[in-house]
Amino acid sequence: MMKLLPSKRPRLTTLLLVASCLVFIGAVSQDSVVLRRQLMENNNSTIANSLNKAIKEKNFAEVEGNCNVILENMERVLDFFPAGSLSENSRAKPEIWAKWGEFSKHPANVRKAAQELAAAAKGRDEEAVKVKFKALGEACKGCHDSFRFPKPKVGEDFR
Amino acid sequence: MWRIPARLIYWLPIVLLLPALVPGTLFSQEHRQELVERGQYIFAIAGGCACHTVPGGTPHAGGRAFPIPLGRVYSTNLTQDRETGIGAWSDKEIYDAIVKGIRPNGQKLFPVMPYEAYSGMIETDIKALIAYLRSLRPVRKNTPELQTRIPFYRSLLIPLWLKFFGRFSTPALQTPKVGIERGRYLAEHISLCGDCHTPRNFLGVPNRSRFLAGIKVGPLGDEIPNITPDKRTGIGEWSREEIADLTLTGIKPNLDNVQGLMEEVIQGASRGYKNMTREDALAIADYLKSIQPIVNHIN
Numbered sequence: 001m002m003k004l005l006p007s008k009r010p011r012l013t014t015l016l017l018v019a020s021c022l023v024f025i026g027a028v029s030q031d032s033v034v035l036r037r038q039l040m041e042n043n044n045s046t047i048a049n050s051l052n053k054a055i056k057e058k059n060f061a062e063v064e065g066n067c068n069v070i071l072e073n074m075e076r077v078l079d080f081f082p083a084g085s086l087s088e089n090s091r092a093k094p095e096i097w098a099k100w101g102e103f104s105k106h107p108a109n110v111r112k113a114a115q116e117l118a119a120a121a122k123g124r125d126e127e128a129v130k131v132k133f134k135a136l137g138e139a140c141k142g143c144h145d146s147f148r149f150p151k152p153k154v155g156e157d158f159r
Numbered sequence: 160m161w162r163i164p165a166r167l168i169y170w171l172p173i174v175l176l177l178p179a180l181v182p183g184t185l186f187s188q189e190h191r192q193e194l195v196e197r198g199q200y201i202f203a204i205a206g207g208c209a210c211h212t213v214p215g216g217t218p219h220a221g222g223r224a225f226p227i228p229l230g231r232v233y234s235t236n237l238t239q240d241r242e243t244g245i246g247a248w249s250d251k252e253i254y255d256a257i258v259k260g261i262r263p264n265g266q267k268l269f270p271v272m273p274y275e276a277y278s279g280m281i282e283t284d285i286k287a288l289i290a291y292l293r294s295l296r297p298v299r300k301n302t303p304e305l306q307t308r309i310p311f312y313r314s315l316l317i318p319l320w321l322k323f324f325g326r327f328s329t330p331a332l333q334t335p336k337v338g339i340e341r342g343r344y345l346a347e348h349i350s351l352c353g354d355c356h357t358p359r360n361f362l363g364v365p366n367r368s369r370f371l372a373g374i375k376v377g378p379l380g381d382e383i384p385n386i387t388p389d390k391r392t393g394i395g396e397w398s399r400e401e402i403a404d405l406t407l408t409g410i411k412p413n414l415d416n417v418q419g420l421m422e423e424v425i426q427g428a429s430r431g432y433k434n435m436t437r438e439d440a441l442a443i444a445d446y447l448k449s450i451q452p453i454v455n456h457i458n
Contacts, residue, residue, distance in 0.1 A: 137410035
């Protein structure tokens with residue numbers, strides 16, 4: 001059986017170290033994909049639906065509350081996009097990391113729109129609330145249009 | 160003092176009457192411009208004829224592939240290039256292609272081009288649309304040939320298909336201006352919601368009993384939502400304002416936005432549903448809320 005020469009051992013150790021780092025990064029990326037999908041689905045299916053319902057019911061306190069959740073979510077959303085966290089389960093485009101400066105402005109845009117909606121709700125201005133709600137949708141769309149792949153075709157993976 | 164020569168005074172009435180006597184006068188140019196603008200609006204609410212643009216490619220230059228049973232067909236170059244587009248077609252030939260599916264050489268167009276639905280378009284709207292198409296800058300781009308191994312597809316099978324399954328409409332005399340009837344006219348004959356949202360069988364025949372009920376796997380592989388007013392599986396819970404918002408902006412009530420073919424028809428390569436008036440978008444919404452709800456869970 002072939003024995004490793006002492007001089008080769010450090011190289012093997014290095015290889016093992018690099019491999020385990022890659023596995024770790026991969027695991028973190030996968031976690032990030034899961035977490036950001038949960039966050040976005042939560043934004044759409046829970047917060048935005050609840051926000052919409054609250055606007056229809058003129059429940060301005062509820063509108064403000066939902067805006068605060070969006071503000072919190074957008075505060076941390078960039079953490080869920082570590083470099084290269086692409087996956088067949090993610091609709092994220094590689095452009096996110098190629099144009100990080102541009103991408104990272106979008107959560108701030110969404111936060112600004114959510115703050116303005118919250119302010120309109122605080123002032124109980126029904127018309128302004130409707131306008132700001134649409135502006136919030138536009139802010140979300142701004143990012144999706146540039147940095148999110150369309151839904152996968154049936155039978156294809158996410159990209 | 161400056162004087163007009165007497166001889167010129169005799170010519171003055173003729174000079175003043177000239178615009179009325181010569182074709183292509185100021186009046187007819189103004190009329191033409193108005194017609195082009197109306198046509199541009201029809202073009203926009205027809206989704207900017209998005210099928211005639213390859214995503215990311217030259218606007219309206221055709222060449223987009225569409226699957227047909229056992230083959231693939233490509234959309235026509237709609238620009239005014241005389242050799243590769245429709246620049247050499249007469250207005251009558253363009254009219255026949257839009258509402259009858261007949262090319263200038265007599266061949267039948269594949270019913271992937273929704274001429275059955277367009278046959279219900281009012282003549283003045285089609286004329287306006289043709290005037291707008293005439294204004295498209297020529298782009299030289301050949302349309303790829305039909306890809307199929309089936310012989311006599313155009314000459315035999317399409318006429319047979321149309322004989323058994325085709326459903327042409329008789330257009331009304333006047334364009335409905337408001338309300339559900341306006342929405343029906345737009346949705347069924349110009350914006351063509353049913354073209355994508357109604358399921359079809361393997362021969363491409365629409366299942367009219369499931370009109371607008373959505374498709375789990377659409378012709379281009381996408382999931383296509385149920386847009387009947389069913390409260391659980393369709394858009395029954397959406398307000399007319401929300402339906403109009405989606406039509407105009409692509410943004411859903413949950414603040415997510417559509418992508419894919421729906422986004423293409425909203426944006427258009429130049430103009431699309433986004434250029435529709437809010438009144439027309441609301442008319443479509445009212446019409447969609449008036450149709451039969453169908454339970455069909457898509458996603």
